[in-house]
Amino acid sequence: MTTINDIAKMANVSRTTVSRALNNSGYVSEDVRKKIMSIVEETGYMPSVSAKSLRTKRSGVIGIILPRISTETASRLVNGINDVLSKQGFQILLTDTELQKDKEIEYIRLLKSRQVDGIILSATNINDELLQTIQDVDLPFVSLGQDFPGVTSVVYDDYAASVDVTNMLIQKGYDKIAFIGVGEEDPSVGYERKQAYLQTMAKHDLPVQDHWVETGDFSIESGYEGMKRILQNHDAQPNAVFAVTDRMAIGAMEYLKEQGYKIPEDVAVTGIGASVMSKYVSPSLTTVDYFNKEAGEEAARALLGQLQGKNTSKKIKNSYRLILRDSV
Amino acid sequence: MTTINDIAKMANVSRTTVSRALNNSGYVSEDVRKKIMSIVEETGYMPSVSAKSLRTKRSGVIGIILPRISTETASRLVNGINDVLSKQGFQILLTDTELQKDKEIEYIRLLKSRQVDGIILSATNINDELLQTIQDVDLPFVSLGQDFPGVTSVVYDDYAASVDVTNMLIQKGYDKIAFIGVGEEDPSVGYERKQAYLQTMAKHDLPVQDHWVETGDFSIESGYEGMKRILQNHDAQPNAVFAVTDRMAIGAMEYLKEQGYKIPEDVAVTGIGASVMSKYVSPSLTTVDYFNKEAGEEAARALLGQLQGKNTSKKIKNSYRLILRDSV
DNA sequence: GAGTGATGTGTAATCGATTACACATATGAA
DNA sequence: TTCATATGTGTAATCGATTACACATCACTC
Numbered sequence: 001m002t003t004i005n006d007i008a009k010m011a012n013v014s015r016t017t018v019s020r021a022l023n024n025s026g027y028v029s030e031d032v033r034k035k036i037m038s039i040v041e042e043t044g045y046m047p048s049v050s051a052k053s054l055r056t057k058r059s060g061v062i063g064i065i066l067p068r069i070s071t072e073t074a075s076r077l078v079n080g081i082n083d084v085l086s087k088q089g090f091q092i093l094l095t096d097t098e099l100q101k102d103k104e105i106e107y108i109r110l111l112k113s114r115q116v117d118g119i120i121l122s123a124t125n126i127n128d129e130l131l132q133t134i135q136d137v138d139l140p141f142v143s144l145g146q147d148f149p150g151v152t153s154v155v156y157d158d159y160a161a162s163v164d165v166t167n168m169l170i171q172k173g174y175d176k177i178a179f180i181g182v183g184e185e186d187p188s189v190g191y192e193r194k195q196a197y198l199q200t201m202a203k204h205d206l207p208v209q210d211h212w213v214e215t216g217d218f219s220i221e222s223g224y225e226g227m228k229r230i231l232q233n234h235d236a237q238p239n240a241v242f243a244v245t246d247r248m249a250i251g252a253m254e255y256l257k258e259q260g261y262k263i264p265e266d267v268a269v270t271g272i273g274a275s276v277m278s279k280y281v282s283p284s285l286t287t288v289d290y291f292n293k294e295a296g297e298e299a300a301r302a303l304l305g306q307l308q309g310k311n312t313s314k315k316i317k318n319s320y321r322l323i324l325r326d327s328v
Numbered sequence: 329m330t331t332i333n334d335i336a337k338m339a340n341v342s343r344t345t346v347s348r349a350l351n352n353s354g355y356v357s358e359d360v361r362k363k364i365m366s367i368v369e370e371t372g373y374m375p376s377v378s379a380k381s382l383r384t385k386r387s388g389v390i391g392i393i394l395p396r397i398s399t400e401t402a403s404r405l406v407n408g409i410n411d412v413l414s415k416q417g418f419q420i421l422l423t424d425t426e427l428q429k430d431k432e433i434e435y436i437r438l439l440k441s442r443q444v445d446g447i448i449l450s451a452t453n454i455n456d457e458l459l460q461t462i463q464d465v466d467l468p469f470v471s472l473g474q475d476f477p478g479v480t481s482v483v484y485d486d487y488a489a490s491v492d493v494t495n496m497l498i499q500k501g502y503d504k505i506a507f508i509g510v511g512e513e514d515p516s517v518g519y520e521r522k523q524a525y526l527q528t529m530a531k532h533d534l535p536v537q538d539h540w541v542e543t544g545d546f547s548i549e550s551g552y553e554g555m556k557r558i559l560q561n562h563d564a565q566p567n568a569v570f571a572v573t574d575r576m577a578i579g580a581m582e583y584l585k586e587q588g589y590k591i592p593e594d595v596a597v598t599g600i601g602a603s604v605m606s607k608y609v610s611p612s613l614t615t616v617d618y619f620n621k622e623a624g625e626e627a628a629r630a631l632l633g634q635l636q637g638k639n640t641s642k643k644i645k646n647s648y649r650l651i652l653r654d655s656v
Numbered sequence: 657g658a659g660t661g662a663t664g665t666g667t668a669a670t671c672g673a674t675t676a677c678a679c680a681t682a683t684g685a686a
Numbered sequence: 687t688t689c690a691t692a693t694g695t696g697t698a699a700t701c702g703a704t705t706a707c708a709c710a711t712c713a714c715t716c
Contacts, residue, residue, distance in 0.1 A: 003671090003672055003673080004672060004673060004674095005672075005673095013695075013696085014695070014696050014697080015672085015673080015674095015696095016674085016675080016695070016696060016697080017694085017695060017696080019673070019674060019675085020674095020675095020694095020695090023674085025674090025675085026675090026693095026694085026695090027692085027693050027694050027695080028693095028694070028695085029693080029694060029695090032694085032695085044437070044464075046437060046438070046440065046441035047441065047672080047673065048382065048441065048443065048671085048672050048673065049378075049441055049442045049443060049673095050377075050378045050379075050381045050382040050387065050443050050671085050672080050673090051378075051382050051671070051672035051673035051674090051701090052672080052673055052674080053378045053673090053701095054376065054378040054379050054382055054671090054672080054673075054674095054700095054701050054702065054703085055672085055673050055674045055675085055700075055701050056673085056674065056701085057701085059378065061421070061442075069403060069406055069407050069410055070403040070404055070406065070407035070621075071403070072400075072403075074403065075397060075398040075399070075400075075402065075403045076398055078397055078398065078422070079397050079398035079424075082397055082422070082424055086423075086424070091421055091422075091423065091438075091442070092421070092422045092423075093389070093419055093420070093421055093422075094406070094410070094419075094420045094421075094422045095414075095419065095420075096407075096410055096414070109372070109374060110374070110419075112374065113374035113375065113376065113377055114377045114389075114419070115376065115377060115378050136372070220604075250608055253608075254608070276548075276605060277604060277605040277608055280578055280582070280605055280608070280609045281608045281609060281610070282609070282610040293398075331701090331702055331703080332702060332703060332704095333702075333703095341665075341666085342665070342666050342667080343666095343702085343703080343704095344665070344666060344667080344704085344705080345664085345665060345666080347703070347704060347705085348664095348665090348704095348705095351704085353704090353705085354663095354664085354665090354705090355662085355663050355664050355665085356663095356664070356665085357663080357664060357665090360664085360665085375702080375703065376701085376702050376703065377703095378701085378702080378703085379671090379701070379702035379703035379704090380702080380703055380704080381671095381703090382670095382671050382672065382673085382701090382702080382703075382704095383670075383671050383702085383703050383704045383705085384671085384703085384704065385671085
């Protein structure tokens with residue numbers, strides 16, 4: 001491997017000069033600069049990033065922590081983040097917690113030791129230890145999807161979106177609306193969306209049967225099972241179901257279709273996420289577009305902002321859009 | 329930031345001893361080891377990866393180069409790779425070429441300068457310069473999805489799979505089979521699959537009309553447009569269409585449904601990829617499962633093998649499975 | 657009691673870059 | 687002519703780890 005010393009020797013200058021030529025810092029005469037550049041070109045020399053970042057404390061790498069790597073949401077986020085960051089010459093170091101809480105903390109520390117210049121975390125929960133760790137590492141940091149106090153966060157307006165969905169259903173005449181959510185440890189998806197549903201129902205004086213409220217785990221399967229449990233109680237059947245993710249909504253639809261229910265005539269279904277799939281299932285699924293890619297871009301921009309020193313902790317609320325389709 | 333020197337001072341030993349305790353290399357007395365460990369615990373010290381990899385030439389990072397970051401295939405691959413690699417303590421550095429050929433070469437070199445310990449490339453084409461670059465960087469290397477001569481490659485059996493799809497259609501009685509492919513610069517998806525289709529048709533003496541063979545660009549939209557062009561010629565309409573990706577197949581289905589064709593009665597449709605979507609569109613799509621996650625795992629394992637010195641260039645052919653559903 | 661190998665620790669060089677500081681020369685102003 | 691400033695280049699310290707080598711003890715063996 002050629003090093004800066006090799007280049008220096010070949011150009012008959014000191015490595016200081018080579019460094020200066022490469023980084024456009026300080027004075028270098030035009031002749032020498034050209035010579036160095038041509039040698040660099042020839043040899044295909046690339047500076048060692050380890051050496052560089054050992055010295056400068058910057059690595060040009062941004063760490064991303066995701067709860068699950070292989071979801072549509074995740075890949076849209078990463079796509080958006082990458083779009084913005086790669087244009088500025090940053091690379092992405094990816095980690096996947098596989099939904100294990102303690103890994104979030106572990107990875108933050110790991111990324112720090114890797115000298116990443118900043119971290120974007122898409123968390124599934126909030127707890128003090130996690131918050132403390134974020135404080136401790138003292139790096140440019142952006143939370144994506146959860147609102148951490150004191151930390152720059154790009155969030156979706158979960159509450160408003162879910163209110164809108166519920167209202168929309170009510171407006172269309174559905175009065176017996178069931179709900180398939182996820183565990184409330186997840187403030188955004190679990191808690192906010194459920195509260196929005198419950199409070200909107202209450203506001204319209206619409207009763208919510210206990211067995212109408214089910215909890216899944218994001219999977220299609222769990223949506224299927226949730227719907228099944230809801231319908232197994234025959235005396236108070238809902239005429240609509242609001243699932244908090246598209247996948248669970250599609251699971252619910254599967255069960256309904258299997259049992260011969262007509263969608264939306266017998267039971268209407270809504271999801272959240274605007275997955276590609278939602279458009280092509282039949283009937284096509286009414287859902288909410290959270291503009292994940294834009295959220296990723298937003299997060300990346302917020303991080304770049306911090307990298308450039310403006311480290312005011314900001315709260316950015318990403319917009320959303322209801323997509324009305326045939327399942328309602 | 330605490331360094332190894334700080335730890336050494338606090339433990340009243342030299343940094344050599346600290347290093348030895350941390351890496352379990354050489355002798356360290358039990359007393360001293362315990363003392364060091366407890367201090368490390370307390371301070372939350374983590375060694376600087378830059379310093380370490382500057383010295384050792386290993387970074388614990390594997391670079392991945394993908395043509396597109398936000399596709400189902402990509403996220404399954406990354407998922408598989410990550411599963412295997414993270415268990416061995418490796419991190420993933422992700423890059424996205426956005427389908428630009430020259431970026432593949434650029435990123436290989438970039439990753440090298442970042443001291444990655446190995447590279448997994450999911451290429452969309454093969455050319456000499458690329459091959460040369462792979463040779464030049466002289467790193468553990470695995471190609472995923474394309475067969476590079478002299479390079480360990482994990483590939484799908486594109487030819488056999490496409491033969492199977494075509495045969496299956498023929499067996500079911502379809503004799504006028506159209507085809508929606510992609511550009512032949514992509515040896516695996518563009519060339520192999522098309523050849524398999526053409527040759528299988530020929531083998532059964534089934535004619536292939538010129539206008540039955542269309543080229544898309546992986547997008548749903550391009551499948552829709554391809555199908556449209558195929559059907560606009562009214563004198564020789566096909567009764568089946570073989571799209572080489574699920575997304576294009578779904579695009580084709582959209583057009584067919586829109587125009588009032590019954591699937592599969594009027595026109596049967598098949599795809600490749602076993603996307604989640606394929607199961608939930610209606611009718612559900614007949615497709616081929618390429619076991620992308622397993623391919624990712626396989627690639628990661630092959631890379632680990634090379635990392636451990638067994639650097640025989642291997643060819644691994646991943647298996648596949650036809651999934652028969654209602655679109656045929 | 658001398659020799660030998662195992663155990664435990666430290667000294668200092670090294671990896672490949674950046675950068676503070678010093679020094680030399682050229683240029684222009686006074 | 688002289689001094690200040692701009693330009694161009696080099697010396698050497700530094701970042702935080704690893705590791706070859708040296709040295710000191712200790713326990714055994716013969």
